[in-house]
Amino acid sequence: xxxxxxxxxxxxxxxxxxxxxxxxxxxxxxxxxxxxxxxxxxxxxxxxxxxxxxxxxxxxxxxxxxxxxxxxxxxxxxxxxxxxxxxxxxxxxxxxxxxxxxxxxxxxxxxxxxxxxxxxxxxxxxxxxxxxxxxxxxxxxxxxxxxxxxxxxxxxxxxxxxxxxxxxxxxxxxxxxxxxxxxxxxxxxxxxxxxxxxxxxxxxxxxxxxxxxxxxxxxxxxxxxxxxxxxxxxxxxxxxxxxxxxxxxxxxxxxxxxxxxxxxxxxxxxxxxxxxxxxxxxxxxxxxxxxxxxxxxxxxxxxx
Ligand code: AMP
Numbered sequence: 001x002x003x004x005x006x007x008x009x010x011x012x013x014x015x016x017x018x019x020x021x022x023x024x025x026x027x028x029x030x031x032x033x034x035x036x037x038x039x040x041x042x043x044x045x046x047x048x049x050x051x052x053x054x055x056x057x058x059x060x061x062x063x064x065x066x067x068x069x070x071x072x073x074x075x076x077x078x079x080x081x082x083x084x085x086x087x088x089x090x091x092x093x094x095x096x097x098x099x100x101x102x103x104x105x106x107x108x109x110x111x112x113x114x115x116x117x118x119x120x121x122x123x124x125x126x127x128x129x130x131x132x133x134x135x136x137x138x139x140x141x142x143x144x145x146x147x148x149x150x151x152x153x154x155x156x157x158x159x160x161x162x163x164x165x166x167x168x169x170x171x172x173x174x175x176x177x178x179x180x181x182x183x184x185x186x187x188x189x190x191x192x193x194x195x196x197x198x199x200x201x202x203x204x205x206x207x208x209x210x211x212x213x214x215x216x217x218x219x220x221x222x223x224x225x226x227x228x229x230x231x232x233x234x235x236x237x238x239x240x241x242x243x244x245x246x247x248x249x250x251x252x253x254x255x256x257x258x259x260x261x262x263x264x265x266x267x268x269x270x271x272x273x274x275x276x277x278x279x280x281x282x283x284x285x286x287x288x289x290x291x292x293x294x295x296x297x298x299x300x301x302x303x304x
Contacts, residue, residue, distance in 0.1 A: 003247040004114050005033045006046040006133045007123020007146075007236070008103065009053070009071065011079050013096075014275065016086040018229045024276035025057045026082065028123030028146065031233035034280050035240025035267040036121070037064040038288055039248040044114045046070040046133060048106045050077040060281075069111045077102040090231045091205045110136040119247040121239055124148050127155055127162040134165055142252060144168040144243045145197075146235065152178045164196035170239050172203045186212060201242070201261065203235050211261050216254060220261045221298050223269035223291065230275040234268040237280060241267030266291045 007029030013022045033043045044067045051073065061068055080103045083096035108129055116138050122130040122145035130145060145166040151159050152175060163169055169192055173185060182188040189200040189212035203209045206228075208221040242264035249256055266288055273279040 001040075001119070001247060001250060002042075002044060002114070002117040003036055003040050003119040003121065003243060004044045004046060004070075004110075004117035004133075004137070004140075005029050005036065005121045005123060005240075006108060006130065007032060007121075007125050008080050008082075009045075009047040009049050011053075011081050012232065012276065013081075013083045014086075014230055014232055015084070016090065016230050016275075017088050019275065021230075021275040025060070026232060026276060027080065028125065028233075028236045030061075030277060031236030031271065031280075032121050032123050032240035032243075033061070033066045034064055034277050035237040035264075035271070036244030036247070037066055037240075038267065038280075038283060038285065039241070039244030039263070040119075041065040042067040043244075044070055044111075044117060046108050046110060046114070048072040048074060048080075048102045048108075050079040050102045051075040053079045067114075070109070070114055072102075072106075072109065074102045084232060086231065090228060093231075108133045108136070118142070118250075119243055120144070121243045122146065122162070122166070123236060123239070124151075127151050127159040131158070131162045131165065134162075141250075142167050142243070142246060144170060144239060146170050146239055147175065149175055149178055160195065163192070166197045168199040168201060168242075169197040170201045170203065170235065170242070172205070172235060176200075176202050185210065186217065190214075199257070201264075203238060205231070205234075209238065209261055209265060211257060213254075218258050218261060220258075220265050220295070222265060223295060224298070225269055225273065228272045231272050232275075233277070234272050237271035238264040238268040241265070262292060262295045263288075266295060 008027035010027035012026030078101040081099040118141040245263040
């Protein structure tokens with residue numbers, strides 16, 4: 001089997017109304033891999049960092065059974081850096097800076113041991129790079145992909161080519177609308193389905209997530225947390241929990257896809273409780289199961 005994750009590995013500085021962190025571990029591939037590592041092992045990471053990337057972060061990844069053979073270290077380069085500031089409405093954030101650094105010349109090398117990966121998660125990076133990685137693999141059983149406004153606006157053609165190759169596209173509300181020019185999210189999802197993916201998941205922040213296929217719609221709430229400190233990476237933690245569960249169970253039935261959405265929401269809820277990846281550092285399987293069951297209680301009711 002095996003789950004391969006490609007995306008950004010970053011050093012983030014984040015400010016929210018509830019605190020801040022400087023030079024913390026971040027990046028789409030990190031949030032995805034750490035979330036998925038609670039369900040399947042090893043998670044194979046394909047990404048790049050500079051010589052400034054702290055050894056302690058690599059040790060942390062290894063402690064989560066994340067295989068870093070595909071993590072290139074460019075000694076003379078600097079790691080990708082991102083700074084963000086959140087408003088009181090945590091759905092609103094400003095990117096303070098984006099320094100691509102070693103990502104500018106990234107040529108994703110896929111170690112031969114990774115080529116048979118059955119599950120692939122394309123975290124948010126340049127869609128051309130996402131496609132290159134797919135071209136270097138065999139025939140995966142499931143490809144889940146993410147993107148962001150920046151690529152929708154700046155590389156629409158390349159993104160469309162990459163989306164064609166995805167089985168599942170995970171986007172947030174504003175990305176879905178931007179991608180399709182369609183304000184209604186269900187219509188937007190169905191429009192995306194016509195372009196390639198058979199499943200579209202639209203993340204709606206504190207309002208949960210909706211999974212849309214040609215035949216079905218499944219809506220899951222977000223966990224009603226009282227303490228959200230840092231929403232960074234919530235969408236990636238969702239994708240990691242989602243694909244991690246599917247890789248663990250190797251079951252792509254409609255019912256299991258619903259469970260995967262709830263496991264994705266579960267990991268996202270742990271992620272936002274603390275800054276950086278701290279909320280997902282040392283969870284137990286029992287904690288995850290407890291919260292998963294609370295999700296079931298949230299919207300279960302008797303007919304009469
Ligand atoms: P999210 O909150 O899901 O958008 O993910 C946040 C993570 O994405 C942060 O840890 C950033 O380091 C990373 N990030 C921000 N901008 C980009 C970008 N243009 N390309 C790749 N990763 C990015």
